[in-house]
Amino acid sequence: MIYDQVIIGGGLSGLAAGIRLARFGYKVLILEKHSIPGGLNSYYYRQGRLLETGLHAMTNFAPPSLKAAPLNRLFRQLKLSRKNFTTHQQLRSTIYFPDKLSLSFSNDLNLLFAEVDRLFPESTERFKALVEQIRNHDPFVSRPWTSAKGKLAEILVNERLMNMLLWPLMMYGNCNEHDMDFDQFVIMFQSVFLEGFFRPAGTIKDFLDMLLEHYRALGGEIRFRTPVARFETSGNTVSSVILESGEEIGAKQVISTAGYPATLKFMDQSNSNASEMDKFKGRMSFVEIINVLPVSCRQKLRCDETIIFYNLDEPFDYRRPDEAVNVNCGVICFPENFHDLPAGDEFQLRVTHPANYDLRDSFEPDEYQAQKTLWAARSAETIREIIGNYQENVLYQDVFTPITIEKFTGKAKGAIYGSPIKLRDGLTSLSNLFVAGTDQGYLGIVGAMLSGVTMVNNHIFEER
Amino acid sequence: MTRDQIKDVIVEIIQDIDEDADVKSISPDLPLRDQLDLDSMDFLDIVMELRKRYQLQVPEADYPELASLTSCVNYLEPRLKDV
Numbered sequence: 001m002i003y004d005q006v007i008i009g010g011g012l013s014g015l016a017a018g019i020r021l022a023r024f025g026y027k028v029l030i031l032e033k034h035s036i037p038g039g040l041n042s043y044y045y046r047q048g049r050l051l052e053t054g055l056h057a058m059t060n061f062a063p064p065s066l067k068a069a070p071l072n073r074l075f076r077q078l079k080l081s082r083k084n085f086t087t088h089q090q091l092r093s094t095i096y097f098p099d100k101l102s103l104s105f106s107n108d109l110n111l112l113f114a115e116v117d118r119l120f121p122e123s124t125e126r127f128k129a130l131v132e133q134i135r136n137h138d139p140f141v142s143r144p145w146t147s148a149k150g151k152l153a154e155i156l157v158n159e160r161l162m163n164m165l166l167w168p169l170m171m172y173g174n175c176n177e178h179d180m181d182f183d184q185f186v187i188m189f190q191s192v193f194l195e196g197f198f199r200p201a202g203t204i205k206d207f208l209d210m211l212l213e214h215y216r217a218l219g220g221e222i223r224f225r226t227p228v229a230r231f232e233t234s235g236n237t238v239s240s241v242i243l244e245s246g247e248e249i250g251a252k253q254v255i256s257t258a259g260y261p262a263t264l265k266f267m268d269q270s271n272s273n274a275s276e277m278d279k280f281k282g283r284m285s286f287v288e289i290i291n292v293l294p295v296s297c298r299q300k301l302r303c304d305e306t307i308i309f310y311n312l313d314e315p316f317d318y319r320r321p322d323e324a325v326n327v328n329c330g331v332i333c334f335p336e337n338f339h340d341l342p343a344g345d346e347f348q349l350r351v352t353h354p355a356n357y358d359l360r361d362s363f364e365p366d367e368y369q370a371q372k373t374l375w376a377a378r379s380a381e382t383i384r385e386i387i388g389n390y391q392e393n394v395l396y397q398d399v400f401t402p403i404t405i406e407k408f409t410g411k412a413k414g415a416i417y418g419s420p421i422k423l424r425d426g427l428t429s430l431s432n433l434f435v436a437g438t439d440q441g442y443l444g445i446v447g448a449m450l451s452g453v454t455m456v457n458n459h460i461f462e463e464r
Numbered sequence: 465m466t467r468d469q470i471k472d473v474i475v476e477i478i479q480d481i482d483e484d485a486d487v488k489s490i491s492p493d494l495p496l497r498d499q500l501d502l503d504s505m506d507f508l509d510i511v512m513e514l515r516k517r518y519q520l521q522v523p524e525a526d527y528p529e530l531a532s533l534t535s536c537v538n539y540l541e542p543r544l545k546d547v
Contacts, residue, residue, distance in 0.1 A: 024512045064484075067501045076482060077505055083483065457508055462524060 002250035003029045005460065006241050008228050008266075009257035011039020011409075012445050013437035015211045017255050017452035019078045021460065022220035029249065030220065031241070033227035033410065037212055039257070040409050040416055040438070041445055043205045047396060051290060052204045053408070054416075056307060056333040056350060059172070059191035060446040061089055061107050061198040069195065071446055077453045080214060086201035088338035090306035093197065095164045096386060097311055103164050104305075107196030116161065123158045130155045134190065139183035142424060148185035163316040168192060168309040170318040171331050171352070173443035175282045175417040177319040184422075184443075191444060197306060199338045228258070231266045237432045241266075255455060257437035260419050261412040267430065282415025283320045285357045285402035289376045291349040292396040298347065301388040308332040310386055324359045325375045327382040349390060351379050357402040357413040372399040417443070426455045434459045465544045470537050477513045481506050492533040514540075518547055 005021055007014045010032030021028040036042060041054040062069030064082045075082040092111070095103045103119055105112040109131075117124045133155065152162040166180065169188035174180045180188075200207050215222065232240040232248065241249045256263040260280045311329040330353040336343070353375075376399055380391045402414025411418070418438030426434045434455050442451040465473070475487045478500065485500050496502060510530060514520045520543055522530070529539040 025516045067482075067484075068503060073503065073505055077509075079480075081483060453505075457505065461508060461512055 002252065003027050004251075005029075005253045005255060006031060006249055006251035007255045007257065008241070008263075009039060009410075009437070010034075010037040010222055010224070011257055011437065012041060012211075012448040013442075013452035014039070014255070014257040015208075015215060015452070016074070016078060016449035017257075017436055017456050018220045018222070019211065019215045019218060020453050020456045022215055022218035023079055024461070025219075026460075028220050029251075030215075030222040031226045031228055031243070031249075032222060032224050034408065035224050036208075037222070037224075038204060038208050040405075040411070040448075041204055042208070042408070043203065046398060049292065049396065050203055050205060051398065052335070053400065055199075055204050055445070056331065056335060056352075057090060057197035057199055057338075058446060059195065059197060059444040061087065061196040070191075070450060071195075074446055074449055074453065077457075078211075078214070078449075080210075087198045088201065088341050090197035091337050091339065092305050093168075093307040093309070094305050095167055095309045097160070097164055097167075097316075098314055101160070101164070105193060107198070109194060112193055120158055120161045123156060123161050126156050126158075127161070131194075134186050134194070137186050139186040139190075140424075141183075143183060146182040148180040148182045151182050151185075163311075165189075165193075166318070167311055167316070167329075168307075168331075171309055173417055173447075174318060175284055175415065175420045175422075177283055178317060180318075181422075187447070188443060191447070197338075199335070199341070228266060231430075231433070233267070233430065236430055238430050253432045253434070253460060255434050255436055255452075257435070257452070258410050259412060259438060260421075260423060260435060262410050263428070263433075263435055267428075267433075277412075280419040280421055281412045282418055282420050283357075283413070284318075284417060285320075285355050285405065285414035286352050286416065287325050287355040287375060287402070288400045289351045289353075289379055290396075290398045290400075291351070291390065291394050292346050293349055293390055293393050294395060295343065295345055295347055297390060297393040301390055303334050303347075303349070303387060304337070306334060306337040308386060310383070312382070319354070321354050321356050323356065324371065325353050325355045325378070327353050327375070327379045329354065330379070330383070332383055332387060346395060349387075351383060353379060355402050355414075357406075357415075368401075368403075372401065375399070411438070426451075426459060465541075465547050467537050467541060470540050470544060471533060473517075474510070474533060474536050474540075477510055478502075480513070481509045490533055495531050496533065496536075497531070518544060520544070 004026040005028045007018050007030045010030045014030055018028050018030050043050055043052050060071045062071045072082050089107050092104055092106045103115045116127045156162050173188050227244045229242050229244045231238045238254045241251055261277045264277050309331050313328045330351055333350040336347045405414035423435055424440055436452045436455040437448055440451045478485050479487050511522045530536050
C-alpha cells in the first residue's frame with residue numbers, strides 16, 4: 001500500500017491538511033501517536049470531568065459575513081459549513097500591570113481605543129496610527145526578523161503601553177524571549193485585538209470529533225497509537241515512513257507536524273545533527289494549573305472577565321524564568337466566561353505561568369509531584385491579590401508542566417510555540433517532505449489549521 | 465461538453481466552494497473574483513475541482529484564463545470536448 005500523502009500528527013494542522021487532501025481525492029493517511037486527536041489542543045478525563053488541554057479561547061473571531069477573514073477562509077478551504085458552526089464570543093479581557101494598571105479589551109475594538117485613551121491620553125493618536133499600520137501590513141511576506149519592540153518604541157513611544165500590548169500576544173504565541181518578530185506581532189495583534197476571542201459551542205472534543213468525522217467521510221484514514229520511528233530515504237526523497245512497530249508505510253509525499261526537532265530526528269537517526277537540532281528547540285514553556293471550583297464561590301472572586309493577562313514584574317520581560325516557575329506573571333482564564341454559554345454547578349479557573357523546562361527535568365519523580373503542589377499554592381497566593389482567594393474552594397486541581405507537554409505532544413522541551421526559527425515556507429532538505437504547524441509561525445487553532453491548508457496548497461496542489 | 469454544460473459545471477463548483485455565493489447574479493464577462501469576493505485560495509479550489517472531476521491539469525500560467533465565466537468556458541471548451 002502506497003499512500004499519496006502520509007501526515008505525521010493528528011493535531012489541528014495535520015487534520016486540516018488531511019481534510020484538504022482527502023477533499024480532492026488524494027489517498028491520505030494520518031499517523032497519530034496518541035489514542036485521541038488534537039495534539040496541543042486535546043482533552044482528557046478525570047473524575048468524570050472532561051478537561052481540555054491548551055484551549056483557553058480560539059482567536060480570529062469573525063462573523064460569517066466577513067468572507068476574507070481567516071476563520072471563514074479556513075472553513076471554505078475545508079468545506080465545512082461556517083453557518084452551522086456556533087461561536088460564543090468573549091465577555092471582556094484585561095491586561096493587568098503593576099499598580100493595578102488595568103487595560104481592558106473585547107471583540108469590539110472601540111473598547112481598546114477608549115481604554116488606551118483613558119490610561120494613555122497622550123498616546124491616543126499614536127495608537128490609532130499603529131492600528132492603521134497593522135491593518136495595512138502583510139505579515140506573510142518573507143522578511144528578515146525585525147524587532148517588534150524597536151518598531152513599537154518608534155510608533156508608540158510610551159513604553160508601558162507598548163509592554164501592555166505585547167504581553168498577551170507574547171503569552172499566546174511568542175517562541176522568542178525578550179522580544180518578538182514584528183510580523184509575528186502583527187499576526188497576533190490581528191488575531192487577538194482586531195478579531196478577538198471566542199469558543200466554539202461544546203468542548204474541544206466536539207470540535208475534534210467534527211473534524212475527524214468530516215475527514216473520514218471524505219475518505220481520509222487515520223491510525224492512532226502509531227508512533228513514527230524514522231524515514232527511509234532514497235536520494236533526497238522520503239520513500240517510506242517506518243513506524244516504531246517496525247511496519248513500513250509507503251508515501252509519495254510526507255507532511256510532518258511533529259515539530260522541526262522531531263522531524264530532523266526522523267530524517268537522521270545517527271544524531272549527527274544534534275547541535276543543528278538544538279537551535280530549533282524553543283526555550284519558552286509553561287505550566288498550567290486547572291482548578292475546578294463550585295459556582296457558589298463566584299460571588300467572592302473577581303471572575304466576570306474572560307481572560308486576565310497579568311504581569312507584576314518590574315522591569316517587564318518575557319523570558320524563561322530562573323526558577324522552575326514564575327508566578328509573578330501569567331494568564332488567568334475563566335473558560336466559562338463567553339457569551340451565551342450554559343452555566344453549570346462548577347466552573348474552571350485556569351492559570352498559566354512561564355516555566356523552565358531544564359529545571360523541571362532534574363526533579364526526581366516523587367519530588368515532581370511535591371513541586372507541582374508547591375507551585376500551584378504559590379500561584380494561588382500571588383493571584384489572590386488580583387482575583388481573590390479561591391484555594392480552599394478547589395474541588396479538583398491538576399497541573400501540566402513542560403514535561404507533560406513534551407510527553408503528550410512531542411514538542412521538544414515542552415515549547416508549545418515551537419522553534420524560535422520559523423520555517424514559513426515549510427520546505428526541508430528532502431524534496432517530498434514538508435513541515436506544517438507550530439514551527440511555521442502561525443498561531444492558535446485557526447493559525448495551526450491554516451498552516452496545514454497552506455502547505456498543501458503551496459507544495460502539493462501547486463507544484464512549484 | 466457543450467458551452468452551456470461547462471458554464472453549469474463552473475457555477476456548480478463555485479456554489480460548492482462558497483455556500484453563500486450569489487451565483488444567479490454573476491455577469492459572465494466580469495471577473496469572478498470581484499463579483500463573488502473570492503480570494504486566491506478559493507480560486508485554487510476551482511482548479512482542484514476540475515482536476516478531480518476531469519483529470520484536467522490547469523498550469524499556473526493559465527490561471528488568468530479562468531478569470532470570468534465566459535473566459536472559463538472559452539478555455540475549457542476545447543479541453544473538455546470529449547467529456
